Amino acid sequence: MNPYIVLGLLVAVLLAVAAWQQKKKAALYELSWGAQILKTLTGKHFLLQLAGFVVFIAFWQLTVKTFSLPWFNRLPGPWECLIEWLSPDPAYGISIYTGDYYKHILFSTYRATTAFLLATLLGVPLGLIMGWSRKFYEYSFALVELIRPIPPLAWVPLAILLLPGDEPAVIFVTFLVAFFVTTLNTLLGVESIDESYFRAARCLGADRKHLLLDVVLPGAMPFIFTGLQISMGAAWFSLVAGEMIAAQFGLGFLIWDSYSLIQYPVIIIGMITLGIIGWASSAVVRSIGRKLMAWRERELYGSGQSG
């Protein structure tokens, strides 16, 4: 298929998604589809967002192509990258039509998700227990604080030595930052809970187990989910670092490999793909959080109500 047609389709899909999102809001105000789409497209919000993109791409085009500034002129221009990305017959072998592109995405997503899930499964309980038991906090906090600032890349040699094969090593490196972020945010969440809730629960007859399930966990939930969003982002950036050093597939590997092979447009394709996937994965975490914390949403938006 012609890349221009694909580009047109892509824009159409994006607009449709935006309009659909807006339509949900529009139901509240009884606007028609047409009026809402028009309102969205001419709205200040949308135009400003668009302007941001336009300025960024214009800067790219001007520095790299139009004026071809020194250093900048080694990079591919925006149009070149876009066409390569959408081309059925890409010059460097990577576009939305090639299986390899999706293989890289799949590998990276698999690693990031595994690391994120591991970090959540281990980090949330650890944070809860640290916030819950003073004794455990004393044992662990100093240790956690000491290990946490070690950058993920510094772990790579140890990870390769300790773990069998490259794959677990990359996942381990990806896991680390996500794990600390999740643990510390969960701990912060527990510490943020107002003492009155514990006292009220005890007055009403709650024992320690109830306090943990009915006060600590739901009370820490807002911080936990903020932590999970940061952890998801952290997983992506450590993953790419890990993949650049020790992997055969994945977007980090693709970017580094393309640099070695002087296939510059592929670097840009890899970076933009990472941006999109990273954003989408954070959005998924955010929407799960919203579902689980309906009480908080309603509190924020229903605060105008009075009785």
Place this chain on the structure above:
Amino acid sequence: MMSASNLTLLRTSPVAADPVCRASDGALSIKNVGKIYDPEGVHVEALRECSLEIAAGEFVAIVGPSGCGKSTLLNILAGFDNLTSGEILLDGRPLATPDTSPSPGPERVVVFQHGALFPWKTVIENVTYGPVVQGVMTRAEANQRAREMLSRVGLKDIESSYPGQLSSGMQRRVEIVRALINNPKVLLLDEPFRAMDTVTKGASHQYLLELYNATGKTIFFITHDLEEAIFLADKVMVMTTRPGYIKRTLTVELPRPRQYAMLASPEFIAMKADLVGAVHEEAVKAFEAGEREMA
């Protein structure tokens, strides 16, 4: 506001009729209680030789300057804190001594100054939390009783709302219902209406009095609003500045049910004038003590 027929219903409601807690339950006897925070260090004496008697079913308001031992005493009664000397009896049995402090529990439920409804639970989940967690009612029974009680204080249609969606007046009503559903011996109220505007406060007073009339619980009410104290309570006790003890007890002779018109009656104004003098003296002392600490 509730009608008279609603009130009759409340009187015969399961809360009032429950044999576990008779109207004769809930007598508090506080004897020479002292409380010192950090005895080896800063040594803050919050209470000294503090004694007072509360009969079963009596509504007692404690007033005093901020920073006096009011909340300390409430925390000791609730079981959040221990006492250093003296003893407290509940219905003649020791509740707290320097060696034994009770764990917080449903016989002495607190309603907190800033409200402590669980924001992550709906109104009905909040109200039923006590009975369900204690295992004294099934969820269905608890739901049924909670609905009865909520509808009798004008909160019928909000059971699936979250506390954050309610006004402060409604939140406090829900919290009082959440306390009363446990059939406590004593209800401990820690300045529950402090942050409210006058209108909401007035309505909240009416609801509290109606619930008090209906259930006959002993109420220990902390406030620094003198009008509120006189209007609500059978006895108003003035606590001194730190170290706190009861320096004056005023018996309020106004008949029940209390009416707002009473606020303008000569007896009311005389009582208020009487208390203003006593409290003001303590407030000045507290202020000067604060100045000394700062210097």
